[in-house]
Amino acid sequence: MAPGGPIDSTSKLVDEDILLILSRLPFNEAARTSVLAQRWRHIWRGTRSVELLERFFVRPGDSEEIRENKRREFMEFVRQWINDSDRESEIDKFSFSLSNPKPFQDDLYAVLSFPSSRNVKELYLDFSDPSWEQDDPKKTHKAVCNIPGPVYRNHDLQSMKLYSCSFMDQWFGNFGSLKELSLGWIELESASMKAVMEKCPLLLSLNLKRCWNRGKGMEITGTNLKLRKLRIENCGYEWWCFDFPNLKEFKYSGRISILHFDSVRTPVENVELDFGVEKEFQRVGDYLQMLLHDLTSARILTICTYVLQVIPSGMQSLGIYGRSLEGYVPPFELRANDFWINNTTTYKCLRSYEVIYYCFKEIFQ
Incomplete structure (x- = not known):
């Protein structure tokens, strides 16, 4: 380095420190550092x-x-x-x-x-x-x-x-x-x-x-199961049976199949349901109502618009219940029946639009 030129701060680092830095980079980016200087030519190989x-x-x-x-x-x-x-x-x-x-x-x-x-x-x-x-x-x-x-x-x-x-x-x-x-x-x-x-x-x-x-079908069970996160994406099974007493996060995307929960002993923190690949809207309203009933312990429930469009066709009437928050004034009055009947049709972004319910407890009355 010429006197008065820019200071190369990396020259003060030992190879072990450089390796720690390179190990945090994507592998292809780490490989590109081999052209920086003669010293760097082989260091990246130790990432x-x-x-x-x-x-x-x-x-x-x-x-x-x-x-x-x-x-x-x-x-x-x-x-x-x-x-x-x-x-x-x-x-x-x-x-x-x-x-x-x-x-x-x-x-x-x-x-x-x-x-x-x-x-x-x-x-x-x-x-x-x-x-x-x-x-x-x-x-x-x-x-x-x-x-x-x-x-x-x-x-x-x-x-x-x-x-x-x-x-x-x-x-x-x-x-x-x-x-x-x-x-x-x-x-x-x-x-x-x-x-x-x-x-x-x-x-x-x-x-x-x-x-x-x-x-x-598929069973996900086991003795003293510690599983806390389960994600299922576009799998091909006619039915599922789950037994996970410690589950905190459940995400399911794909076509509708029978989901049966044997044991969920603690409240599930987060549930996501995405049936956006489905094209049929008939004869599944009752099942989706029962499925949501099985998941009432969820504190956060994320559902796709397919669910919103189909569940009103079920046999049971639907409601929305929640606790009042001190000092909070809602922007409008929420009437449960009007919500489910009048807000279940969307015209755009059917696959990407989501409705999230926080502190979800019960939808049946």
Whole structure:
């Protein structure tokens, strides 16, 4: 640095401090720091947050031929990165995505075995195709990758996401420290889900996305279940049965299916229901009324406009009850019957409009 020139404050940092900073950046941004100076050329390789994601190389709008070439470039980068990585360094988070893994089976074992030797705490594996997001929610996809044995050696895992990955539930006993689990784009049987819940006693958060078992239902139950957050997105089951005594947050989006709650011992803080994908408005009013009745312990209830349009067709009369707030003067008088009858038709933004009720207690009279 020339005398009187700008001061480079990073020159005073030791490599360990720089690594802490780089570990907080997205992986691709950390890699770009390699061009800053000779000293920075290899520091980023020691980051504790590794994201080897196909989208860094492959663009959805390109032709299939170009995307295949880009995938090969991506996998060559992955191989090189693993070969050059520090064998002694630990990694907190490891993410890997590849939408067409079949041509790279010889490489996948090495890639998926890599995290088990680094004491990874967060593991995200995604083999789904981005184009599946545009499919009809009723369309199902089978898993395109099998999880190899070394993945189950990650005894310190606290958070895991498996998309389009088939797994062996009997080996989930190795994940005794797991607190967050996301499963997506797989055929998932109720027995497998039950086994996972029993083998992961510390599980606090569960996300299910586009999971399915055609013509069957799903039970989410377990002994001494500690689950506090459950999110279900566009899954394909005829019915659901829940037993979660400690649940605080429940979010469901997708088509209407039977939701049965065996046990909710403590008030649920937050419930969200989104049936925006439904196109039929007949013969479900009674069911939605019963569903809302089962969820009257919720302190915050968020519902889509589909619910508002359908529940007046149920057999029971509806009401809205609440406590008066000292010093608060409402801007208008709320008449329950008029509200439900006159305010259940919307003309725009049917999927995005939401009505939120705070301190929701009871809708039946």
